[in-house]
Amino acid sequence: MADAALKPTDLTRRSNLYRVSSQLGARWSEVNGFAAPMHYGDAAAEAAAARNLAIADLAALPRAGYKGWDMATWATGQGVDLPEPNRARAQADGTLAMRLSNGELVLLSGDDAGAATIDKLAGAWSMDGAVCFPVPRSDTNTRLAITGTHTPQMMAKMCGIDLRAHRFENHQIAQTSVARMNAILVRNDRGDTYALDMVLDSASAVYMWECLTDAMAEFGGRPVGLEAVRALSA
Amino acid sequence: MKIMTCPLNGPRNISEFAYGGEVKDLPAPGCDNETWVDYVYLQENLAGVVKEWWYHTPTAFWFIAERDTRTDTILKTYAASEVFKERVDFSAGPKE
Structure with a gap:
C-alpha cells in the first residue's frame, strides 16, 4: 500500500x-x-x-552482479541454480539469476523485493581467493x-x-x-x-x-x- | 543493415560491434623495440582472409572474426578462448 x-x-x-x-x-x-x-x-x-x-x-528492487573466470563454481557453491549463458532461471526465493556469459551473473529480486539470495552472496563474497568480483549493478x-x-x-x-x-x-x-x-x-x-x-x-x-x-x-x-x-x- | 554473428549472443546488427585490430602473435617477453613497435603500431592490411578482433559493445565481449577484406564478407566468428587457452607468463621481464 x-x-x-x-x-x-x-x-x-x-x-x-x-x-x-x-x-x-x-x-x-x-x-x-x-x-x-x-x-x-x-x-x-x-x-x-x-x-x-x-x-x-x-x-x-534489489539487484547484484558478479563477474570472473570461475564465477559459476563460486555461485553454484553458494546455492545458485545457474542456467546456461544468455538464459535466466528463477530461484526458490523468487530471485531471477541471469547468466550473461560463462563468467557473468546478474541477480534481480522478485517484484516483492525479496533479497535472500542477493544478501547471501553479498555476505559470502570476500577478496580472499576470489575467482569473481562484484559488479555494482545496484x-x-x-x-x-x-x-x-x-x-x-x-x-x-x-x-x-x-x-x-x-x-x-x-x-x-x-x-x-x-x-x-x-x-x-x-x-x-x-x-x-x-x-x-x-x-x-x-x-x-x-x-x-x-x-x-x-x-x-x-x-x-x-x-x-x-x-x-x-x-x-x- | 549488415549482420554479424557474435559467438556469445548470436546474429546482431553490425552497429553493435566495434573493430579491434588484427589478431597477431604476442612477441616473446624481452624482445627488441622494433618487434614491439611492429606488434603495437603496424598492421598487415592484407587483401584476403584476415583474423581480426571484434567487440560486442552491449556485452563487452571480445571475440575473433575471420573476414575476407576483398569482399568484406565475414566468414566465421569464434570465442577468443578457442585460440588463447593459456595465460601469458610475463615473469621473464624486459631484456637488459
Missing part, C-alpha cells in the same frame, strides 16, 4: 526517475530504502495497461519493467532483436542496443502476461523512459506503479 505522506526526497536512496514519477502523480511506498512508485492514482487503468502495454520503474544500473501483450510490437520500433513471444522464450536474455543504448533485456513473464525486464545505465534512465513512453503511446501504453506489476503475478 502507498504511504500518502511519503515523498521520494524523504529517503536517501532515489530512483533516477523519481522526478518523472513525481510529475506523473506517483504515490510512494518505502521499498529497500527507496521510495518506490506504487501507483499513479488510477489503479483500474494501470491494471488494464499492465496487460496491454505498460512501463514501470523497478529501480528500488548503483550504476537501473531496472525497468515493460509488460503486456503489445510489448514485442512496441520494442520492434527501437530494438533489432525479434522479441515476439514465439521467438523469444521466457527467461531468454538479449544483451543488445535499445534506442541506441546498450541494455540487457530478459523476458520475465508475470503470470500469463508477457513482460520484459530491462537493466540499463542508471544515468540514462530518463532518456530511456522518454523513448519508451513515446514508443508505447500508439498502443495505448502508460506508466504503471509496482502494485500493477505485482498484481499480474497474483
